[in-house]
Amino acid sequence: MKSMKNLWGGRFSKSMEDYTADYNESISFDNILYKHSITGSKAHVKMLAKQQIISNEICEEILRGLSIVEKKIENNEVEFNILDEDIMMIIEKELTKEVGEAGKYLHTARSRNDQNALDETLFLRDAVKNSIKHLIDLLDVLINKAEEESHKIMPGFTHLQHAQPITVGFYYMAHFQGLRRNVERFRELLKRLDKNPLGSCALAGTTLPIDRFATTELMGFSEPTENALDTVASRDNIAEYLFNAALCMTHLSGFAEEIIVFNSQEFNFITIDDSFCTGSSIMPQKKNPDIAELARGKSGRAIGNLITLLTVLKGTFLTLNKDYQEDKEALFDSIHTLDRTVFIFARMLENITFNEDVLRAHLKKGFIEATDIAEFLVKHNIPFREAHEIVGKLVKYCELKSKTFQDINKEELKELDFPVEIEDLSQFTVENCIKNRNSYGGTSYDDVKRQINNAKNFVAELKSLF
Template structure:
């Protein structure tokens, strides 16, 4: 079969070479966008008089017929036509004959594929923003129900200070808010049309790039044709933003995995998001959380893969750029599915509030409370820190905790300690009193939750 670009060539390539060079196995995912781009392009060609009214109508009719077949699943893509562009053009030729060849007037596959990817990512990023927002709603609603649920706060995975569970959840709310903002900000760099940049230098035909951009819903056009066909920054930015978000999801999943272990028992994931063992009947494994944690690696890899492809490419188009798509498609699928699963896991998990709170009562996470208590009585904090450290050491040797030390012993250490020390050492008191702006105090967490609810009530947030 003669290639659509084959006029320059005498020989025929072998099938295995065609298979290696073809991208149709994956870039068929751009079929919808490719047809939309062609519809806008032919309309522009008619608008500028480059094609006759009849030619324009014939091509539009043919493209709409191909679009209908695509929607109905009636198109069979072939490796012989190597990519989505040549496949669609072949289908169009089958519909309307030789006039189909006039569709490619004033454009190249270089600006065509770039246009397809801009359209694709515009849709994906908007869908991602919606799913992030849905997950943020789940987080804040769960937090609203657990403002006064107490859990250990950790540093170095060691009990540090007791905190509100809602406060912990709202930390992830903040991360997801920043993730959403990054995707929103990236849209202005995705929402640019390269159509009409042609191969690299523009075209001699009197095209109207602003017209076709408007037809496709783009808010701007590339001002430099070389940049328009060679730019993949918008994909890198998508992969980067996705990587940061997946890192956040992975951190959260790591905690969920710990929390539902026998050692913690803070939460229980529903059966929907768990699996069993083929040999151990008792097992309930947090596989969905583990998969998201694992899939973060493939998203990171897609980012580094494209960075590596691009780092040595001269302007303008190079066949290496065929490697820009599979990682983009994979990342898009991965993040959209991960967000949906995360929202479901958090919305439906069982939270063992009693176990969470009890885990703060037999530890030394109230040590800072004692140091703050002494500092509040006028003792320099460094001196208070040293005294409390020695008391903790003494307790560990005796197998007791700070709240178990008799008042008389406390007063032998320093007369600043009075009977109210035991209330100060209580986990609930410790959390309640940390009322600094952005702190874990119940009043501050309630303000944060209410602020988040107000944010989410705004359809643009």
């Protein structure tokens, strides 16, 4: 194999083989960090000049050259050579081509270790804000759908069996809460991304009189990181993004599963717009919920990326190890997967309608009013456990006689030793079940309206920040 010259070859008597360089490089995927890397480099050289570590003239030359390099990369005028390993070395190499000797001062008081930590932090800070914006869009859609279909009543499920009646608005607001927590987690991550890694150098700081607070201010951080050794070694923020993305995708996967089931002929609860479905190559009648299925499937990618990084980190020694190069592809893939999924999920939800007639037919099955009858007995001073048994026997009687609660008359209630004298069970309609379930956080129309109003306030605050 042909040998290749390395960029850091001063200490070495032998250069890498091409296949080794190919295995070692990250430029094929970390090149997307170029803008953030250049942003960090500009802040760095301004600080070096301020501290009189380099002259103002050299600083100006480097800043001019970095702007040229940035435009060249944007215009695809820079060759990404695997010999240069990563985007940081590509930028320094191209800078030196543009400004000559001045470019050799760029790496003063800096290591690729802290530079990489900075590039990833700047990139991740932008990525988190962008993910939050996508989630805000989805939260907006959920609020709108909850309002539009708040009057519709559907079965609520436990163990995929009819449990209690709920409104469609209540159902949508349930998913709002899970996604709201996803937003809150991402906002918490932003706090930890508000610390400046630059100046940690290789692992122990530098003997040169740098000012980390100056670069902190230039790049909009609140403070420098506290310990250089930890700064260079830590991939906590990336792991946290991957966890947040995996959990968010898990929420969306469960939501997608419900859409898939509700769309089936067996349920037919919803109609999905044709533009979010596909057909079959052999069966002309098919309308498949492919977008929901893909959202469900792509959760596996996000979960896998989290496991990838945690596995990489679990046995590494302080401080830097080449293993850490494996953080980037997992991160980039999860960002791409999450943002695309959240966006298309919002568009799909905008084009889903719950079929009210079908819902009403399903509400007649499964004795869905049973809990309300038990609670009615509790209001008449019957211990809940006794009330539970009484209604259980009532359900069994209805099953044996092929009746619903609405079919039961006064004589049958007496025969069943129903402990409260009433004419029939007609008061226990699904509509009344909804109206009466007015505990805080419940499915009553009034409480769902309150939940929607709170959701609107939450989203309005987010929009003012992002």
